[in-house]
Amino acid sequence: MTIENMQSEYLNFKKNPNPDDFGDSIESFLNYLKKATAIFVSGQDSSKRRAVCTLLHGNEPSGTQAIFDFLKSKEIPRFDTLFIIASVQAASAEPLFSQRMQQGKRDLNRCFSAPYDDQQGQIAKAIFDLLKHVKPECVIDIHNTSGSGPAFGVAIVEDANHIAITSLFTNDLIVTDLRLGALMELSEPKMITVTIECGGAQDRSSQLIAQEGLYRYLSTENVLAQADDEYLINIYHNPIRLETRDQGEVAYSNEPQENVVITLPEEAEKFNYGMLTNDEFIGYLSPDGMAQLTAKDYLGNERLDEFFEEREGKLFSRHPIKVFMMTTNPLIAKTDCLFYFIGHR
Ligand SMILES: [Zn+2]
Missing domain, CATH: 3.40.630.10 (Zn peptidases)
Known part of the structure; x- marks a missing residue:
């Protein structure tokens, strides 16, 4: 042909x-x-x-x-x-x-x-x-x-x-x-x-x-x-996707929002630049928000608790991470992922 x-x-x-x-x-x-x-x-x-x-x-x-x-x-x-x-x-x-x-x-x-x-x-x-x-x-x-x-x-x-x-x-x-x-x-x-x-x-x-x-x-x-x-x-190598379970809702605001798994800051795209340190909070979690998040690696292993923790209702990384493709579009965040990250330990 x-x-x-x-x-x-x-x-x-x-x-x-x-x-x-x-x-x-x-x-x-x-x-x-x-x-x-x-x-x-x-x-x-x-x-x-x-x-x-x-x-x-x-x-x-x-x-x-x-x-x-x-x-x-x-x-x-x-x-x-x-x-x-x-x-x-x-x-x-x-x-x-x-x-x-x-x-x-x-x-x-x-x-x-x-x-x-x-x-x-x-x-x-x-x-x-x-x-x-x-x-x-x-x-x-x-x-x-x-x-x-x-x-x-x-x-x-x-x-x-x-x-x-x-x-x-x-x-x-x-x-x-x-x-x-x-x-x-x-x-x-x-x-x-x-x-x-x-x-x-x-x-x-x-x-x-x-x-x-x-x-x-x-x-x-x-x-x-x-x-x-x-x-x-x-x-x-092998960035991991942070997602909400069952396409749980994500909001973008500088105040915690109701009826969402997590509220990320309006300027969340800033996390795409440089390293995210373990003393910078990523977002406000709902009361059971941590349980509604998932971060599986390409082998299917759950890695959430290894990289993230909740402190006083807020999500933090445990170690410095490099963030890629952070979106501020709530539809993309819930249907695809919040962002990709790579841990540096
Ligand atoms: Zn594309």
């Missing part, structure tokens, strides 16, 4: 489209795309291919903006490039870029493992099939964190290639054994896949990180590791 035949019910396919047709804004670009779309752009050299995926989450615009800016510049990528812009329909719901996924649909970045039987699963499978067909040497998947915070990469393998790709965007890499059905879990030696979290959707820096990193990724001769290269990357 040729690449041109990869058009499917679930994934639009466009080869070398004219960027003048995209309009002048990311809004007009969404309108042009209409649904999940793959754009294949011929490079200066067709001896290998690279891929960029983004917008698996419809409320994370930085990758789409970076792709739009790159394509509009009419710069020719170094090698043939496949761009995949996934949750166009979720992102197009008003207000634009406010919905992580379409109402009642699954989180697309949890659908890259069987069964693929619903619509989101079919979109994921169409993306997977296209990647298998195009055979890029590497894939980056650009996201925004749900709260404000610094950029980092996420991979399932710690090796020089995953580190080299991360280094195009950021100096921090999380390596995880947790399997959720995310695109990066498709990583294999012939298709190195790294998730790039380029910071919060509202952070000005996120846009620059996505734009500049994408430019480096698309214009550099070698993005995989070279024999003599050294990368100054901090690596964090």
Whole structure:
């Protein structure tokens, strides 16, 4: 099958489209795309291919903006490039870029493992099939964190290639054994896949990180590791998710709220920066709040009491921890997790 035949019910396919047709804004670009779309752009050299995926989450615009800016510049990528812009329909719901996924649909970045039987699963499978067909040497998947915070990469393998790709965007890499059905879990030696979290959707820096990193990724001769290269990357292993049991409610306020498991401060995103020490309180617990929290590691072991304790109705860490992806969105907090953390002991 040729690449041109990869058009499917679930994934639009466009080869070398004219960027003048995209309009002048990311809004007009969404309108042009209409649904999940793959754009294949011929490079200066067709001896290998690279891929960029983004917008698996419809409320994370930085990758789409970076792709739009790159394509509009009419710069020719170094090698043939496949761009995949996934949750166009979720992102197009008003207000634009406010919905992580379409109402009642699954989180697309949890659908890259069987069964693929619903619509989101079919979109994921169409993306997977296209990647298998195009055979890029590497894939980056650009996201925004749900709260404000610094950029980092996420991979399932710690090796020089995953580190080299991360280094195009950021100096921090999380390596995880947790399997959720995310695109990066498709990583294999012939298709190195790294998730790039380029910071919060509202952070000005996120846009620059996505734009500049994408430019480096698309214009550099070698993005995989070279024999003599050294990368100054901090690596964090297996962050643990702090969650409420049974999707218990989470509130954000500087006063303790009723009918919630925990009340986090309005400015909880501050925990995404630096280390959280064991004398800084994380939130107000309800009377049985501690029992309604869970922090299981990737092996399924409960680690809550090892890392956290209650002091006078407030949640504290027992040891300094590094927090990632703290959200201030109560819906994401209860349905996904409050934050990820790594213990330092
Ligand atoms: Zn995301």
